[in-house]
Amino acid sequence: MESKLIGTWTLVSLEIHKGNGVVFYPFGKDVTGILIYTSSGSFSAQLMCNNRPLFKSEDQMKGTAEEIEINFRNVISYFGHYTFNEDENIVVHHVEGSLFPNWQGTAMKRFAKFKNDEMELSTEPTTWGGESSVGVIIWKAL
Numbered sequence: 001m002e003s004k005l006i007g008t009w010t011l012v013s014l015e016i017h018k019g020n021g022v023v024f025y026p027f028g029k030d031v032t033g034i035l036i037y038t039s040s041g042s043f044s045a046q047l048m049c050n051n052r053p054l055f056k057s058e059d060q061m062k063g064t065a066e067e068i069e070i071n072f073r074n075v076i077s078y079f080g081h082y083t084f085n086e087d088e089n090i091v092v093h094h095v096e097g098s099l100f101p102n103w104q105g106t107a108m109k110r111f112a113k114f115k116n117d118e119m120e121l122s123t124e125p126t127t128w129g130g131e132s133s134v135g136v137i138i139w140k141a142l
Contacts, residue, residue: 003084003086004086005037005084005086005091005113005119005142006037006038006039006081007036007037007142008035008036008056008141008142009032009034009035009036009037009119009139009140009141009142010032010033010034010139010140010142011032011033011034011035011047011137011138011139012118012138012139012140013025013029013031013067013136013137013138014026014031014033014047014135014136014137015135015136015137016128016133016134016135016136017133017134017135018131018132018133019125019131019132019133023029023086026128026129027047027048027049027050027062028049028050028051028076028092029058030049030050030051031047031048031049031050032047032048033045033046033047033048033076033140034046037082037084041081041082041083042079042080042081043079043080043081043082043093044078044079045076045077045078045079045093046075046076046077047075047076047077047137048074048075048076049074049075051129052070052071052074052075053067053070053071055067055071055090066102072099075099076099076100077098077100078093078095078097078098078100078101078103079095079096079097079098080093080094080095080096080097081096082094084112086097089111089112089113089114090109090111090112091109091110091111091112091121092106092107092108092110093110094106094107095106095107095108108123108124109123109124110122110123111123115140117140118138118139118140118141119138119139119140119141120136120137120138120139121137121139122134122135122136122137123135123136
């Protein structure tokens with residue numbers, strides 16, 4: 001499976017486009033992340049706010065409810081296998097594991113646009129914060 005998708009990508013931006021035309025940055029503009037597509041059909045994606053607060057404890061199992069909540073809300077992490085229709089530039093993420101367990105076992109369609117060393121992936125309309133929205137994620141090839 002050779003394609004322009006395969007490789008390691010670093011996160012440039014994560015935007016949420018609401019139905020009313022408003023664009024917001026759920027993790028702020030200071031984001032970090034990595035997306036990896038392998039030639040064997042696996043993928044792994046991690047996106048997060050760059051300035052998340054540290055836990056007071058060095059033991060992640062001893063975080064306060066507030067520390068856990070703010071960190072959970074500022075991270076997207078999932079993996080699985082993917083299919084890519086190169087003619088239509090549609091990627092489907094078949095989710096096998098996720099920080100958000102509701103995604104496990106789902107297939108999430110992404111619309112890809114490529115320009116130079118960047119890739120834009122946009123989502124189908126989805127619920128984010130109680131509103132129907134479209135995610136627009138820009139990645140840069142490493």
